[in-house]
Amino acid sequence: MFENLSQRFQDIIKKLTGKGKLSVEDVDAALKEVRIALLAADVHLSAVKAFSQNVREKAVAREILESLTPGQQVVKVVRDELTEMLGPGTGGITVSSYPNSLMLVGLQGSGKTTTCAKLARIFKKKGKSVLLVGLDLKRPAALDQLKYLAKQEGIPCFAEQGAGAQATTQKAQEYFRAHHFDLAILDTAGRLHTDSDLMAEVKAVQDTFRPAESILVLDATTGHVALSVAEEFKRWLDYDSIILTKMDGDARGGAALSCRYVTAKPIRYFGIGEKTDDLEPFYAERLASRILGMGDVLTLIEKAEEAFSLKQQEKVEQALLKEKINLSDFLEQMRGLGKMGDISGLLPSMPGLPQLAGAKLDEKMLKRWEAIILSMTLEERLYPEIINSSRKKRVSSGSGTSVQEVNILLKRFEQFKLMSKQVKKGVLPKFMRNIH
Amino acid sequence: MSWATKLKQTLAGLIARRTPLSSSQWEELQVLLLEGDLGPELAEQSLENLKASLERDATLEMALANLRAILLSLLPADEGLRLVNPPAAILFVGVNGTGKTTSIAKLAHSMREQGRRPLLVGADTFRAAAGEQLQQWATRLGLPFIGHEIGGDPSAVVFDAMEMAASRGLDPVLIDTAGRQHTTHNLMEELKKIKRVLGKKKAGEPQEVLLVLDANAGMNAIAQAQVFHETLGVTGLILAKFDSPARAGFLFSIARQWQLPTKFVGVGEKAENIRPFSAVEFLDQFLS
Ligand SMILES: Nc1nc2c(ncn2[C@@H]2O[C@H](COP(=O)(O)OP(=O)(O)OP(=O)(O)O)[C@@H](O)[C@H]2O)c(=O)[nH]1
Ligand SMILES: Nc1nc2c(ncn2[C@@H]2O[C@H](COP(=O)(O)OP(=O)(O)O)[C@@H](O)[C@H]2O)c(=O)[nH]1
Ligand SMILES: [Mg+2]
Ligand SMILES: [Mg+2]
Numbered sequence: 001m002f003e004n005l006s007q008r009f010q011d012i013i014k015k016l017t018g019k020g021k022l023s024v025e026d027v028d029a030a031l032k033e034v035r036i037a038l039l040a041a042d043v044h045l046s047a048v049k050a051f052s053q054n055v056r057e058k059a060v061a062r063e064i065l066e067s068l069t070p071g072q073q074v075v076k077v078v079r080d081e082l083t084e085m086l087g088p089g090t091g092g093i094t095v096s097s098y099p100n101s102l103m104l105v106g107l108q109g110s111g112k113t114t115t116c117a118k119l120a121r122i123f124k125k126k127g128k129s130v131l132l133v134g135l136d137l138k139r140p141a142a143l144d145q146l147k148y149l150a151k152q153e154g155i156p157c158f159a160e161q162g163a164g165a166q167a168t169t170q171k172a173q174e175y176f177r178a179h180h181f182d183l184a185i186l187d188t189a190g191r192l193h194t195d196s197d198l199m200a201e202v203k204a205v206q207d208t209f210r211p212a213e214s215i216l217v218l219d220a221t222t223g224h225v226a227l228s229v230a231e232e233f234k235r236w237l238d239y240d241s242i243i244l245t246k247m248d249g250d251a252r253g254g255a256a257l258s259c260r261y262v263t264a265k266p267i268r269y270f271g272i273g274e275k276t277d278d279l280e281p282f283y284a285e286r287l288a289s290r291i292l293g294m295g296d297v298l299t300l301i302e303k304a305e306e307a308f309s310l311k312q313q314e315k316v317e318q319a320l321l322k323e324k325i326n327l328s329d330f331l332e333q334m335r336g337l338g339k340m341g342d343i344s345g346l347l348p349s350m351p352g353l354p355q356l357a358g359a360k361l362d363e364k365m366l367k368r369w370e371a372i373i374l375s376m377t378l379e380e381r382l383y384p385e386i387i388n389s390s391r392k393k394r395v396s397s398g399s400g401t402s403v404q405e406v407n408i409l410l411k412r413f414e415q416f417k418l419m420s421k422q423v424k425k426g427v428l429p430k431f432m433r434n435i436h
Numbered sequence: 437m438s439w440a441t442k443l444k445q446t447l448a449g450l451i452a453r454r455t456p457l458s459s460s461q462w463e464e465l466q467v468l469l470l471e472g473d474l475g476p477e478l479a480e481q482s483l484e485n486l487k488a489s490l491e492r493d494a495t496l497e498m499a500l501a502n503l504r505a506i507l508l509s510l511l512p513a514d515e516g517l518r519l520v521n522p523p524a525a526i527l528f529v530g531v532n533g534t535g536k537t538t539s540i541a542k543l544a545h546s547m548r549e550q551g552r553r554p555l556l557v558g559a560d561t562f563r564a565a566a567g568e569q570l571q572q573w574a575t576r577l578g579l580p581f582i583g584h585e586i587g588g589d590p591s592a593v594v595f596d597a598m599e600m601a602a603s604r605g606l607d608p609v610l611i612d613t614a615g616r617q618h619t620t621h622n623l624m625e626e627l628k629k630i631k632r633v634l635g636k637k638k639a640g641e642p643q644e645v646l647l648v649l650d651a652n653a654g655m656n657a658i659a660q661a662q663v664f665h666e667t668l669g670v671t672g673l674i675l676a677k678f679d680s681p682a683r684a685g686f687l688f689s690i691a692r693q694w695q696l697p698t699k700f701v702g703v704g705e706k707a708e709n710i711r712p713f714s715a716v717e718f719l720d721q722f723l724s
Contacts, residue, residue: 039476042654045467107652108677108705109533138705140572144565148586152564192680219533223473223654225682246532249617251656274532274563 016071027059027074034078034292041252041291044227047261055081079288086257086291087284090266093119093213093241098128099176101184101209104243105202105233106217108190111245111271113142115217116187117149118271118279124155128182133172134159135205136189146187153276156181165201169208184209193232203236214239215268218255220246226255227262234263244287245271248278254291327381330413331373368401372409375399384413461496465503472722473654474685478692482506504719510688511715514672514697517644522607523555525598525634525641529627529668530648531660532615535676537566539648539702540610541573542710547608548579555606557597558583559590559630562614570612577707580606590614590626591633598637611642618663627668644671646699649686651678657686658693665694675713676702683722 016022016030031052038048055078058064064073093102102119104112113136120130132150134157136142143159150157156179158172176184186209191198206214216239218226233239242263244256247270256267267282373381375398380387387395387410389403396403462483469479482503489502517526528536537560544554556574558581560566567583574581582600584593594611601609613630616623634641647670649657664670675684678701690696698713 036476039470040655042473042656045470107680109535109650111533139569140576141565141568144568145563148564192677194681219650219652221531221650221653221656223652223657223682223686224471225473225652225680228681229652246617248619249531249656250619250659251654255654 016074022065022070022074024060024065027056027065030074031056031059037292038254038257041254041293042221042223042226042258043254043291044224044258044261046227047258050261051081051085051257054085079285079292082257082288082291083284086260086267086287088266089282089284090241090268092122092281093215093268095123095183095212097212098182099180099184100182101133101176101186101211103186103188103206103209103211103214104217105188105214105237105239106190107192107219107222107229108139110190110217110219110222111243112136112190112217113145113149113187114274114276115215115243115245115269115271115279116146116185117153117155117276118269120150120155120185121153121276122279123183123185124153129180130155131176131179131181131184132157132159133176133184133186135165135169135172135186137161137165137168138189142187142189149276166204169205173208184211186211193229193236199232199236206237213241216242216259216265218242218244218259220244220249220253220255221251222255224258227258230259231262234265239263239265241265242267243269243271243279244282248272252291252293253287256287257291327373327376327384327413330416331370331381333416368399368405369409369412371399372396372401372406384410457490457494457496457499461499465499468723469685472683472685475655475658475689478685478689500723504723507688507722508715508719510692511718512691512695512697514699514713514715516699516712517608517672519608519643521640522605523598523601523638524608524643525594525611525638526608526644526646527611527613527627527631527634527642527668528646528648528674529613529664529670530615531617534615534648534650534653535674535702536560536615536648537569537573537612538705539646539674539676539700539710540570540612541577542702542707543700544573544579544610545577545707546710548577552608553606554579555597555601555604555609556581557593557609557611559593559597559611560614561586561588561590561593566612566614573707580604591630594630594633595637598634598641602638608643618660618667624663624667631668645669646672646674647696648674648676649684651675651680651684651702652682653684653686655686657684658689661690661694661696665696670694670696672697672699674698674700674702678721679703679709684718685722687718 016026034055035048035052038051039045058081059074059077064070064077067073095102104116106112116132120132123130132146132155134143134146143161147157147159158175160168160171163171172184186205188202188205189198191202193199214237216230216233218229222229242256242259242265244253244267247253259265260267269282270280272278272280372395375395380391392403392406396406466479466483469482470476474482485506486499486503489506490499528540530536540556544556547554556570556579558567558570561584564586567586571581571583582593582597590613597609597611601607613627616627618624631642631645645668647661647664649660661670661673673687673690673696675687675698678684687698700710701713703709703711
């Protein structure tokens with residue numbers, strides 16, 4: 001199903017970027033596909049609607065529809081708007097005064113205990129004396145889990161079974177104060193946001209410790225329920241920030257957007273594994289591209305834009321218009337491609353170009369092609385059809401290549417011509433005109 | 437209220453309900469499906485099927501009834517656990533934190549109620565205190581447990597467990613494995629090895645491979661099912677945390693694509709919070 005969806009999305013990017021001018025209808029059609037992509041990434045319906053409305057307003061602005069590259073601009077608006085809704089990245093958590101505390105809350109199994117240990121490690125590295133506090137008195141061996149992680153990191157841990165939640169919280173605070181720690185990191189039991197008894201219980205912990213930050217730990221695989229989770233935890237705790245865990249899997253992480261949409265709380269970190277150093281500062285751009293499932297296409301667009309000066313574009317366009325594409329144009333385009341760096345790495349993930357996946361355009365090959373073309377006469381370059389077998393022999397020995405390579409080059413040129421014609425009809429995206 | 441006014445009201449109600457579906461009602465249906473994590477593709481497809489199944493003047497009630505039938509037809513029939521030739525091994529697998537360990541404890545509890553003596557096997561030798569978690573459940577339930585130190589070889593635990601079950605007449609053997617992302621190749625290979633070791637120890641084992649899914653998940657549950665199934669040959673699903681308001685519509689996609697039946701539903705953190713899956717009940721909650 002995902003192949004199917006990403007295919008649809010690729011098609012729309014292809015259509016958009018292939019067009020010289022866009023109509024409002026084009027934008028709307030594209031936005032429909034974007035909405036589907038977001039839903040497939042688990043973004044809540046209401047966040048999807050809000051997002052699509054914002055994008056539409058910006059995308060149908062005159063400057064964009066009438067710009068030189070409207071399709072690319074619209075794709076950029078989508079990505080930028082998403083980045084803005086998700087961002088900004090804050091480079092992790094900063095605690096402004098000590099002693100202080102952090103409290104982690106969330107659904108069962110979201111990754112709270114593991115993340116507590118990860119955070120403790122970070123603050124220990126900053127030279128703070130950290131105390132891990134185990135307040136999950138409910139799940140069997142939850143305290144053992146925290147104690148084990150604390151020991152592994154060489155961090156003190158307060159974890160006592162026996163008394164009730166309220167009493168244990170009090171005791172933990174006394175212990176924290178008596179031993180003059182800088183930072184307490186509170187691991188709480190997992191709970192459903194609809195369980196008001198348990199929500200009241202964790203609220204009491206918050207009231208006791210008054211943490212610098214209360215953090216909602218959210219599993220990247222969470223579905224539409226993320227919206228009400230975010231809302232209810234906010235209603236009870238007005239938490240300060242979000243950590244998105246299990247980003248090492250292949251979940252798109254759209255739940256984070258649902259949360260941002262209803263709370264506007266910053267996302268601090270990504271959890272990227274089970275080990276205690278598997279925590280990374282959050283980057284909005286990365287999550288935006290991941291949610292959209294656009295692979296590296298945006299990077300490619302940018303690279304392509306840098307690599308081809310407008311002048312070159314115009315020249316090709318003129319050549320296309322005259323339908324007189326020759327080997328000199330081809331050479332120029334290939335040189336442009338060389339400037340794009342490791343394009344072969346980007347090709348397989350590039351929407352709309354599955355057929356190119358096998359065609360490696362490495363520097364070495366480009367150099368040889370260049371040599372072949374430079375060994376041709378001007379007439380041959382302009383009218384390649386005159387290149388017969390004796391000419392081929394001459395060209396190959398002049399360029400130090402084989403006749404077979406000359407043949408391959410001529411075949412590629414034929415494809416280039418064919419594709420260029422399609423481009424003219426608006427079939428291929430503009431930024432890809434030069435690839436074949 | 438007089439009999440006549442009552443009749444008039446009922447008739448008015450009936451007439452009102454006979455108005456054909458408006459476009460806003462169609463949208464409501466769409467929202468219902470999407471918010472239940474059915475996914476955009478299956479939602480679209482189901483609504484198309486629904487449209488095709490309805491007369492022009494169909495009511496919302498008829499639409500809901502047909503929708504229910506369409507969705508119901510996607511779910512395969514389930515026969516529960518099929519265990520023969522004791523001791524039977526059941527392997528529990530899934531991504532991190534979905535509810536594997538707790539589901540084992542719950543099933544062990546209900547099996548004991550039925551007079552059986554299951555063995556709880558801590559083959560999660562990776563996560564901190566994972567063994568202790570299952571062991572504490574075993575103690576609470578008064579059932580036998582076997583496990584190794586953290587960092588041990590899970591295949592070795594499983595090997596020992598089968599010996600122990602055979603010699604002590606324990607059945608079935610419930611094997612807890614470490615949560616893992618389906619995208620991690622070597623960890624998926626490790627599960628394959630556990631399965632292989634079981635088969636070598638006793639032909640035909642494990643008799644069930646149960647994939648535990650978190651009801652709070654979205655579309656990624658489908659990817660999980662695909663890879664775990666392709667790697668191990670999953671025989672059934674457990675839907676954990678269904679006491680959440682999440683509606684777990686991804687089950688329809690999974691059922692449709694791989695004919696995987698859901699065998700149990702977890703509805704809380706206590707030992708008794710598990711029940712056999714009922715398609716009808718699931719649909720009640722899904723369409724609510
Ligand atoms: N509300 C609710 N919570 C559940 C249910 N099943 C499990 N949990 C909770 O979810 C959390 C994770 O459950 P575990 O059984 O430890 O999950 P796991 O898959 O073994 O986790 P790992 O081994 O760490 O990957 C625990 O806090 C459980 O108490 C359920 O049906 N409902
Ligand atoms: N792959 C992966 N697993 C994680 C991550 N964070 C936590 N986990 C695992 O998820 C499971 C539940 O985590 P835990 O910290 O016990 O969650 P809690 O119930 O919220 O305290 C455990 O198996 C952890 O090892 C992460 O970022 N990536
Ligand atoms: Mg925990
Ligand atoms: Mg477990």
